[in-house]
Structure formats: C-alpha cells, structure tokens
Amino acid sequence: MTSDGPESLQSRIAVVTGASSGIGAAIARTLAGRGARVALLARRQDRLEEVAKEIAGAGGEALPVPADITSAGELADASERVREAFGPTDLLVNSAGTLLVETAEGARFEDWQRLIDINVNGVLRTVEAFLPDLLFSGAEGRPTDLVTISSVSAGLVNPLLTAYGMSKASISHMSANLRAELGPKGVRVTAVEPAVVRTELLEQAHHPLYDEYMRQLFAAGNALAAQDVADVVEFAVSRPPKVNLSRITVHATHQP
Template sequence: MATKTDKPLEGKVAVVTGSSSGIGKGIALRLAEAGASVVLAARREDRLEEVKQLIEKDNGQAIVVKTDVTVRQQVKDLITKAESTFGHVDIMVNNAGAFTYTLMKNVKEDEWERQIDVNCKGVCNGIGAVLPGMVARGKGHIVNMSSDNGRAPMAGGAIYTGTKHFVEGMSKCLRLELEGTEVRVTNIQPGYVDTDLFDKVVDQEAMDLFEKKYPNISDVKMLTPDDIGRAVLYAVTQPSYVAVQDIQVQPIGFYLQ
C-alpha cells in the first residue's frame, strides 16, 4: 500500500505547460508519479495524449487541454478546465518555452518575437491565470522554467538569455509581493538538456560559433528531462514554510557562470 511518503502530492492538482515532450513531459511524469492529478497543456494534442496514456498506465490521473500559452484566453480556459475537473490548482509549472540559437547581427526577427511571446508573455499568462486564486487561498506554488542563461550570457543566445533574465527579475519581484502568504515561486535553471529544442537550426553561423567556443561539447553528457522533473518535484514537496527560490541544474563539465 502506498504511503504519504510514496505519494507526497496525493490530492494536489498540477498544471504543466509545454508537457507534450522534453522537459515538460519529464516534469509531468514525475508529478503524476508523486500522486498529483496533472493537467497536460501544449499545442500538440496528439503528443499530450501519449503522455496522458503513460500516466494512466502507472495508475495516475491526467487530462489533456490543447493550449497555446501566448493566447491569454486559452490559458485562462486551461485553468478553468483544470478546476472543473480536479479542483483548485495547487502547482502551476510554466514550462512552455522557445529557443533559437542565432546571432543578433543576422536579424532573425521572427525567431526573436517567438521567443519573447512564449518565454515572457506565456509565463505571464500562466501566472495571471492562477495567481488570484492562490492569493485568495493563501497558498500555492508557481514554478517558472528559467535557464542557466538566466544567470549568464552566451553569444548566440541574446534574445533567449534576455527572456530568461525577464523571468528571473519578474519572479524576484513577485516573491516580494507575496510575502505574508504561502504562495511560493521557484525558478528552475537547467543547462544543456537533451530535448528537441536543439533540433531546429536557423542560424548555422551561430552553431559554428558555439562549436568553436565549446570544442569538447560532444564529450559532455547532457541532462535528461527526468533530471529536471526531479528538481521540480523536490521544490514542490518541501514543507509549506520552506521556500526553494532557485534550482540550477547543469551537466558535469559544461557550466555557464
């Protein structure tokens, strides 16, 4: 028989954006394994269904809500669906993200805009959809996916780095505003995770620069999405008086300072 230790999130409701693959999928699986009812949100509904099946195969609970985080009303509808199905949202994981490695001088403006829309506006939409309810209840947990680029610059990652600095600064201010409540805000700062974000190359010059700067990168063992899932699980299972502000997770041998 499962114990409270086996299922520390039993009775909790978690929403994970960008959970159709990669880090979001890894987070969703870990939270479900810990007993949370998980609301899976992303644009690729077919991939979400696959994640849902994995959760249910392990006797977990999940629903799928097709969501574009850049559309504010869709995110509000996501939370409405979560609450009508499982109850109030205890954990909001703003994971959906966009990444393009490109030099600014090559002016890939569509890629700039996409990253800003998803990484900045998308996170704000997620926070806006759950924050009033959490404040009213006096408790809840918002987890924002930042990056080690939220702490350090990287040539070829100017826009992405800028969006993650936005997440960092905004989250710090939000924590100050939430003093006196048990609403917590955690930023997860992964570095070099094996996901499909690296599959799309729009600026070969930027990639060439990266490989020149880090010639031994092929020798580095990349992090897995499950590594990040375990970091999130650690943050959201701490006692209510414990605030885990930031968790930086990097592979051995590849550090951005």
C-alpha cells in the first residue's frame, strides 16, 4: 500500500445512526467488513441485534446501542456506552432520517415538526453527543470523520418535498460549516447526497404523483441500492488523512 492509497479501517471506532435498516445498516456492515468496530444506533433493538448478529457472523464486531436521536439524554448515554466498550469514537455517520411527501397546502405542522426534529435536530444532537470524542481523536492525529447522509433534495425544487428538502439543505449546509470549523482540528466532514435509494424509507410516505414517479423509476431500474451509498461512505473515510471529500452527490447512472 502506498501513502496515497486507501487507509485501513482496522483500528477505527465507528458509530452509525439509523443502523437498524436501509442505508445505515449497509454502512455499518461495510465498515465492519473493513475492520472497524461499529456501534449500531437506532430505536429498534430487535433490528439492531439482527444486524449485529450478521456482522459477527461475517467476522466483524458490532455493538447494538438502542437510542432515539430525538433524545439528547439517550444520545449522551449512548456515547458513554460506546466509549466504555470501544474507546473514543473517531468515525460518526449520521444516517438516521425520515421522509415526508406532501404539498404545503393541507400539510399538518405537526408532521413537518416531527420531520425537522429527526432530520435536523436529531443530527445536531448526535453531533453534540459525539463531538468531544471526534475532537479528541483528531487532536491525537488519528483519521477522524463526521459523515452525514443528506440528499440531492438539498438542492432541488420539488413541491412534494418542501419540508424534506429543507431538512436536507439544512444538514448539507451544516456539514459545509462544520468542515470549515473542524477541519483545522483534524476532523474531516462529509455530506453524502444520494438520489433515490431503494429502502423501506420510501414506504413511509405516499402521494399519487410521487407513487407513480417511483413506480416508473423502479420499473426502469433507475434507483440506487443502499450498498451503493455504503460503498461511497467507505471510500470517503478510507482516503489518506490529508484528503477530505466534503460533498458527494450520488445518482443512478440512468436516473433522470
């Protein structure tokens, strides 16, 4: 391996939110497959234990840590549990999120508020809980990463995704500002912005126009898989320490 080649993840201590399914679970499996010790954070303990069992069966090491990212207290407890089990976190992936498909007319504020509390405030709470460890690792000179899964919706205009697009634009902008602040302290910050990814998240929201678009997209095979996004994250965090891929947009090749 040359000095400019991919870095080993063998000694990395990773935390992945939303790790019970979809993109989060794929990222957790991928990082563990490269040798990282991975803490799995999500609300559904049974699903976390299933993912941890899969990782262990493949020779990896994973710790299920049930936690709700809308609770600062649960996240503080989670960070302490990870530190006690593995040591200070040096790789945080914010993958937890939710989807809301509706127009502003007729929308319920309560639904928008819940989406923002998960997609924006939940990310901020998670950063707050794990930032001391990331700063410690960065100061130690270890490869250190803060990755957030955003969306191409951060930069698109779509009347069906007003609240969702706003939430993703917020965390993409957050990542850009955090990179400017934390980069000089040894912490790389990356926003990954995938287009449509085939996961169970898409089953949470429905609208006639949205459903028809998704039907055509999937019929043509023009959607990403969760593993595609996981591979991009793995690539970003395995670059030499001097390289920070700050914003990565990912489309299926034939997606319009």
